[in-house]
Amino acid sequence: MTHKPLEGVKILDMSRVLAGPYCTMMLSNLGAEIIKVETPKTGDDSRAYTPLIHGESIYFLSINRGKKSVVINMKSPEGRGIFESIVKQVDVLVENFRPGTMEKLGYGYETLKVMNPRLIYTAISGFGHTGPYAGRPAYDMIVQGMGGIMSITGEPGGNPVRVGTSIGDVVAGMFGAYGTLAALYARNDTGRGQSVDIAMLDCQVAILENAIAKTSVLGIAPGPLGLKHPSITPFEAYRTQNNWVIVAAGNDKLFAQFCQVTDNEQLITDPRFRTNSDRNRNMDELSAFFQQKIKQKTTEEWLKIFYKQQIPAGPINTIDKLFEDPQIAERHMILEVDQPHIGKIKISGNPVKLSDVPAEDENIKEHAPALGEHTIEILMQYAGYDEEEAVAYTVKYC
Amino acid sequence: MTHKPLEGVKILDMSRVLAGPYCTMMLSNLGAEIIKVETPKTGDDSRAYTPLIHGESIYFLSINRGKKSVVINMKSPEGRGIFESIVKQVDVLVENFRPGTMEKLGYGYETLKVMNPRLIYTAISGFGHTGPYAGRPAYDMIVQGMGGIMSITGEPGGNPVRVGTSIGDVVAGMFGAYGTLAALYARNDTGRGQSVDIAMLDCQVAILENAIAKTSVLGIAPGPLGLKHPSITPFEAYRTQNNWVIVAAGNDKLFAQFCQVTDNEQLITDPRFRTNSDRNRNMDELSAFFQQKIKQKTTEEWLKIFYKQQIPAGPINTIDKLFEDPQIAERHMILEVDQPHIGKIKISGNPVKLSDVPAEDENIKEHAPALGEHTIEILMQYAGYDEEEAVAYTVKYC
Numbered sequence: 001m002t003h004k005p006l007e008g009v010k011i012l013d014m015s016r017v018l019a020g021p022y023c024t025m026m027l028s029n030l031g032a033e034i035i036k037v038e039t040p041k042t043g044d045d046s047r048a049y050t051p052l053i054h055g056e057s058i059y060f061l062s063i064n065r066g067k068k069s070v071v072i073n074m075k076s077p078e079g080r081g082i083f084e085s086i087v088k089q090v091d092v093l094v095e096n097f098r099p100g101t102m103e104k105l106g107y108g109y110e111t112l113k114v115m116n117p118r119l120i121y122t123a124i125s126g127f128g129h130t131g132p133y134a135g136r137p138a139y140d141m142i143v144q145g146m147g148g149i150m151s152i153t154g155e156p157g158g159n160p161v162r163v164g165t166s167i168g169d170v171v172a173g174m175f176g177a178y179g180t181l182a183a184l185y186a187r188n189d190t191g192r193g194q195s196v197d198i199a200m201l202d203c204q205v206a207i208l209e210n211a212i213a214k215t216s217v218l219g220i221a222p223g224p225l226g227l228k229h230p231s232i233t234p235f236e237a238y239r240t241q242n243n244w245v246i247v248a249a250g251n252d253k254l255f256a257q258f259c260q261v262t263d264n265e266q267l268i269t270d271p272r273f274r275t276n277s278d279r280n281r282n283m284d285e286l287s288a289f290f291q292q293k294i295k296q297k298t299t300e301e302w303l304k305i306f307y308k309q310q311i312p313a314g315p316i317n318t319i320d321k322l323f324e325d326p327q328i329a330e331r332h333m334i335l336e337v338d339q340p341h342i343g344k345i346k347i348s349g350n351p352v353k354l355s356d357v358p359a360e361d362e363n364i365k366e367h368a369p370a371l372g373e374h375t376i377e378i379l380m381q382y383a384g385y386d387e388e389e390a391v392a393y394t395v396k397y398c
Numbered sequence: 399m400t401h402k403p404l405e406g407v408k409i410l411d412m413s414r415v416l417a418g419p420y421c422t423m424m425l426s427n428l429g430a431e432i433i434k435v436e437t438p439k440t441g442d443d444s445r446a447y448t449p450l451i452h453g454e455s456i457y458f459l460s461i462n463r464g465k466k467s468v469v470i471n472m473k474s475p476e477g478r479g480i481f482e483s484i485v486k487q488v489d490v491l492v493e494n495f496r497p498g499t500m501e502k503l504g505y506g507y508e509t510l511k512v513m514n515p516r517l518i519y520t521a522i523s524g525f526g527h528t529g530p531y532a533g534r535p536a537y538d539m540i541v542q543g544m545g546g547i548m549s550i551t552g553e554p555g556g557n558p559v560r561v562g563t564s565i566g567d568v569v570a571g572m573f574g575a576y577g578t579l580a581a582l583y584a585r586n587d588t589g590r591g592q593s594v595d596i597a598m599l600d601c602q603v604a605i606l607e608n609a610i611a612k613t614s615v616l617g618i619a620p621g622p623l624g625l626k627h628p629s630i631t632p633f634e635a636y637r638t639q640n641n642w643v644i645v646a647a648g649n650d651k652l653f654a655q656f657c658q659v660t661d662n663e664q665l666i667t668d669p670r671f672r673t674n675s676d677r678n679r680n681m682d683e684l685s686a687f688f689q690q691k692i693k694q695k696t697t698e699e700w701l702k703i704f705y706k707q708q709i710p711a712g713p714i715n716t717i718d719k720l721f722e723d724p725q726i727a728e729r730h731m732i733l734e735v736d737q738p739h740i741g742k743i744k745i746s747g748n749p750v751k752l753s754d755v756p757a758e759d760e761n762i763k764e765h766a767p768a769l770g771e772h773t774i775e776i777l778m779q780y781a782g783y784d785e786e787e788a789v790a791y792t793v794k795y796c
Binding site: 003005006018022026030045048049050051052053058059061062063109126127128130131132133136137138139140141142143144145146147148149150151152153154155158159160161162163164165166167170171174175177178179181182183184185186188189190194195196197198199201202203205206207208209210211212213214215216217218219220221222223224225226227228229230231232235236237244246248250251276277280307310311312313314315316317318319320321322323325326327328330331333334342345346347348349350351352353354355356 | 401403404416420424428443446447448449450451456457459460461507524525526528529530531534535536537538539540541542543544545546547548549550551552553556557558559560561562563564565568569572573575576577579580581582583584586587588592593594595596597599600601603604605606607608609610611612613614615616617618619620621622623624625626627628629630633634635642644646648649674675678705708709710711712713714715716717718719720721723724725726728729731732740743744745746747748749750751752753754
């Protein structure tokens, strides 16, 4: 039996750009209905982010598939009436404004929970709703810089480097979706909603895992390691004849096999490389032995050898290579969405594979909405408008 | 009233190293009880990862706080009896073995769901339980390489770079915790458990967001961008007199303010930089104007100026700087755990701030367990052992 976990759950999405929309995309993947509120005329800021194709932002399309767009002018009495009607009927509100913005509109959590005591109020912001930086604006790269991840990403001895995807936004969206689900689960017991306060900076700290503990114990901050692992050796990328190959031989047995297939048997009993601790200490010497052999064959030749021996290994793929990967295809991780005015575009799929949800249903394949595309539908369904009134409204605002 | 969402939820944790333990750490943060199964004598592989302090791995300690450790030899009849007793009484089983391992033990999901139809079975693996790569081993860096993120991380024109934290494991753990919660939520309706199949490679594809769509539309794979944002300008790091500063002036108004405070007023009306599209196209020229001014003051001086004008900006912190940050302290994002034999160590906190859970309760502050520390307790509570039998068992296996 097909059963999406969040079927019937209604989410009022006041968010824009990335962290909030990523959060509601995840909830949408589980079956929730997403009612995306957009400002008249311009909508979500990211509708203007390049590249634009036929006036549509690829950035926007990639994380707003299957959502419903309703245009509301939050400063007009009419818009406020519509907002209040909807907010009383939904389970969750998600926003990623700077803290204080919803209060200025008159709709802080303390007000909304009186209107709807079962409401879950998920706020994603740069620094959270408490603390000395609460009022500050933030974007992805700011929290990547402040949260430490940039200081450990890059070439050894080189400049700090931004993680190539907007990991500051994305993981905040992920923790936001997780916190929202937790509050929904708790509501089954308590009967009431609660607020979920997610800070992008907090999330950056949370994903550093052992780097925090290590720094606190060793007393020195780690720097960037390039293509090596901080505490497991050998676990790195090597240059091949034509490209790169990554090998992760993380225990003594794999290390011995790796030595064998690269004609480095003498290293197995070498006291410099006996244990993982030894190998960590003598990382550079060890690396040179492997590098010398590996540059003599192509990536494809090496992968065949490593896979045969079950040595964990892989190529470094550019994004276009993902479209050809049979595993990614089999797992439905690249979707094709038929987007009006543009045609088919590829976007990333839903990585949460639940046995109660068949593979053909696990992804939302509906297109991202045009600005205000569902305004008439939402006004009629949630705000008591008849068709004529709803059409008149859209003429005025959309 | 304090209410942790997962209070009363019992999780049998067969996982080791990082992705699985990160998943159960997140569930533990929400109040679930984690019963961590470890192999006799050695336990979780990561107990051997350096650096070791008084024989304890900092890596292990940082993500296993507050869990209970029970030693079970899964190949002995006695161990299998204990496992079966426990698995019938828990809500969730989490494992991150290579697919097929649990089946070889005789405990694949199809078997376990007969023993416990309400069981949620969360499996995190490199490539998932379906598809041509399902049987292959994987580690963090392998999926970082295969999943594309390394190809867009690094200096422009330079080598691909590994993200400095084990983002391949961490986001798989996050999606695993999210999927587990989704299945728990669904169980409230359906009355039955289900399996959650999380692949590290899938998760890497999922966090690429707009890079997938952009590549599919433009037909060319992006390369690394160093310290710049792929579609918003100015949004980058600049060298100051003493360090770096990041500025994210992502819309026209912020751009104008940024020009003003850096004595670059002439750029505001320059046709090369009028819109975000223009600025993206002429990124390097624009960058040079700002860089020239910004190198004349220190990071601290610039931050004071930017914060005053509410221009989003921040430093690039090394990990040790996080310990001094007042916002991170106020948000309880660095915990101190008193670890036996070692003393206080700092680890990262829980970024999910729920209004029903007071700040003093939101983090688990109990130490990480010694190998088998809770064996007697768990055997007595779940497997019908009396104290004498449980003690005899631990003498034999722990």
